[in-house]
Amino acid sequence: MTPTSALVTFILLAGAASLHVPPCLPDEDATILSQPMFPVVDPSSLQTINLTLTYFTCPSRQVQPQNANTMKRQSQTPVDLCTLMEGGQVQEGSIFSCEQAPGEEPTNIDCSNIDDTVIDNLVRGMTIIVPPLSGVIVTIQNNTCALTFSNNDLTVTLETCLEAISDMYSNIALGGCHIIPPAPDGFIGSIRSIHSPGNSFLQNWQLNILSFSSLDL
Numbered sequence: 001m002t003p004t005s006a007l008v009t010f011i012l013l014a015g016a017a018s019l020h021v022p023p024c025l026p027d028e029d030a031t032i033l034s035q036p037m038f039p040v041v042d043p044s045s046l047q048t049i050n051l052t053l054t055y056f057t058c059p060s061r062q063v064q065p066q067n068a069n070t071m072k073r074q075s076q077t078p079v080d081l082c083t084l085m086e087g088g089q090v091q092e093g094s095i096f097s098c099e100q101a102p103g104e105e106p107t108n109i110d111c112s113n114i115d116d117t118v119i120d121n122l123v124r125g126m127t128i129i130v131p132p133l134s135g136v137i138v139t140i141q142n143n144t145c146a147l148t149f150s151n152n153d154l155t156v157t158l159e160t161c162l163e164a165i166s167d168m169y170s171n172i173a174l175g176g177c178h179i180i181p182p183a184p185d186g187f188i189g190s191i192r193s194i195h196s197p198g199n200s201f202l203q204n205w206q207l208n209i210l211s212f213s214s215l216d217l
């Protein structure tokens with residue numbers, strides 16, 4: 001093997017790194033579909049950093065019957081949740097999980113910094129389209145926090161905006177989990193909508209706050 005081909009092999013292996021993320025099974029490697037990056041200015045360091053969107057699916061979810069799924073997927077107009085997620089009504093009746101990680105990651109300041117970065121860089125309205133049974137992870141460089149938005153629906157494509165995801169840290173911690181600031185670090189709460197088949201008002205999605213290191217990304 002020449003040095004060149006050894007290097008190529010290494011890069012391919014590095015690119016196939018495992019990704020552990022809910023709602024995939026705990027021991028399952030998620031499949032990365034695409035990973036667009038956007039240069040933004042970090043308001044805390046004033047350095048230019050990448051904001052990364054990692055679109056993924058779980059192999060275990062793709063083995064489910066796909067008939068209705070694939071047929072609807074092609075013609076469907078996404079259901080827009082941006083305004084709904086930003087409004088209080090989506091939190092009423094949603095299911096909150098208020099968990100604490102064993103360690104001290106993610107830090108609260110890092111999770112808040114993702115939101116500040118989205119707001120300061122005027123990318124708040126960026127459209128996020130998530131097909132059925134897949135999700136997206138929002139991360140920024142040098143940050144211990146990761147936010148995931150997952151579409152748990154079999155057939156409906158969901159659309160939201162970046163700010164609706166980045167705002168959810170405080171909505172979950174302060175709004176749903178009633179954590180009194182200063183909150184302890186290591187908060188990994190989540191919010192899950194109430195699934196209501198046939199009701200386009202309440203769709204089947206969830207949002208998790210995670211530590212970046214738990215993803216193995």
Ligand SMILES: *[C@@H]1O[C@H](CO)[C@@H](O)[C@H](O)[C@H]1NC(C)=O
Pocket residue numbers: 037048049050
């Ligand atoms: C952001 O990502 C692009 C594409 O991978 C890369 O070329 C660039 O160097 C990254 N920027 C920073 C600040 O790391």
Ligand SMILES: *[C@@H]1O[C@H](CO)[C@@H](O)[C@H](O)[C@H]1NC(C)=O
Pocket residue numbers: 045047048049141142
């Ligand atoms: C990320 O953190 C490392 C180590 O703290 C630092 O050297 C580097 O400049 C940081 N990069 C950015 C883009 O903030």
